[in-house]
Amino acid sequence: MILSVDELQFLYRNTKILDDIAFSISEGEIVAILGPNGVGKTTLLKCLNRILVPREGVVSVCGDPIASLGLMEVARRIGYVPQRVETGRLTGFDAVLLGRRPHIGWDITEKDLRIVDAAFKKFMIDHLRLHYLDEMSGGELQLIAIARAFVQEPKILLLDEPTSALDLKNQVEILDLIRNIVTDHRIAVVMTMHDLNTALRYADRFIFLKDQSIHTYGDRSIITENEIEAVYGVPVQIGELWGVPCVIPQCLCNGNGKSKEEENQHIVQKRESRAYVRYR
């Protein structure tokens, strides 16, 4: 067990954001944190490496509670990639080299340079080494940010919506890369996600957050139509395509923008009955 969270509670100005959160993660696992906007996915992620300090509860990394570790020691064990990456007049190599910060004393050494070089090869982004950050695309910046967290040589990598701003090709490439480093380096990844289909394809375990707390935590078997409707409040259907489970929300449009009365009659009824209950 590489990361364990117990009875975690987080308050923002006396408003409870997270309560009674408990789960644990083993090495070599990708865990997706799912749930509607504003439910506290990012907050939970930030509590895991003390960017935010929870009011109560214990987060342990490799057996040590992180509250007992120094900031630098936490940084050597947990890497973090935020949703938005700041740019500047820096080269890709400069930006990734910064990931060695928790390991450097007065200045970088040859070892740090070699590790960053290897990371560029591993991520197959050698062409970005001397490119400036302020001239890179969103996908390139995301790769640089993940590479930076990777050269921290962490045991756990936290990613905040790593693909939500990216096109299809970049999404697939980045998630394939993450899968690949999890397998090769036996680290654990925790990421927040919006897209259930991508989560289903790449994650091993799933945490559904609802009402400040964990609604369900488990492997693929917990993702059911009822569970998703309970968490997101949207009726869905789960089908299979090429043996891959696909989640499709039920809605009034069938793809060409026009409603198909016949096909969707039951949904309309379902919605109306729910609306009736809500407004009564």
Add this chain to the structure above:
Amino acid sequence: MHLADGELPHDYLGYTYQKVLFILGGIGILFVLLIVSIAVGAVSIPPVEVIMTLIGQNVTDKWDRIIWNIRLPQALTAIVAGAGLSVAGVAMQSILRNPLASPFTLGISNAGAFGAAVAVIIFGTGLMTSTTAGAVVINNPYLTTITAFAFCMLATVVIIAIAKIKASSPEVVVLAGVALSSLFTAGVMFLQYFADDTQLAAVVHWTFGDVGRAGWPELTLMAVITIAACIYFIANRWNYNAMDAGDETARALGVNVERLRNAGMVVAALVTSVLVSFLGVIGFVGLVCPHMVRRIIGDEQRYLIPGSIVMGAVLLLASDTVARLIVAPYVLPVAILTAFMGAPIFIYLLLRGHHR
């Protein structure tokens, strides 16, 4: 270890080598400027004799006195003040995450001017005398300096307190600094309104920053504090890089961002306060030198901080040399010249865009 198969990145090392060359080139220019600055003036001294005197060879007693008592302290003060204001500027731009930040953003220079006005007008330290140069003399420079410094520190403490209360949000600090600046400007205007001609002239004269004011003891104090600040910021260059990458990234890299911000503000404010209270208000250097360097070698703090230190020293020393010559035999305060010298270069760099 899984990342051990990397090679030494020669392309990247070549790229950083250019930045090192830029900084070394700047230091070379600074030395040449220093000799030129000492050589020129009302009495011209040949550069060779300047060097001879500086390395301890007594050429003539007259030149010895001019160099050691007047020109060398003034030139070194320009170097120290330029370096100090520029390093404070580059740090404030990172700390406040704002390209318009400079040592004066926090209202420190206006606080210093207000302190000087209080000393001159209320404590009566200003006095106009007809010397040969027709200059205004402040008859108790120490009291004026101490009062100016006290108000600089007051502004600093208020800003730090506001930053603490509002949990170090950079926007709040910038806005509070602007408010404080206006407050002290209004204070100066209020005092000036009730001042007589002599006092008014003394206050206005004080606010023209001038590196000729400092003798060896003042220079020593300014140099010690500036060098300490430069060492502090250079030692924290990796933390500043991390902070530039965003607060969350910095924290995830093990950097205590709040503490770094507060400590950086205190150090930058201290340097600025000391320089302002001894020399008066010297604008532009702290704001623009870091940006000149950013345009040439980029935002990487390992090179940006030393580059800014050198650039600030070069710009202020060059400005002071020109200020002493341009309307000779009159000597202009350097503050008037910094913007004249720097603004065209800066606008050129802005238009040219980034160096590729």
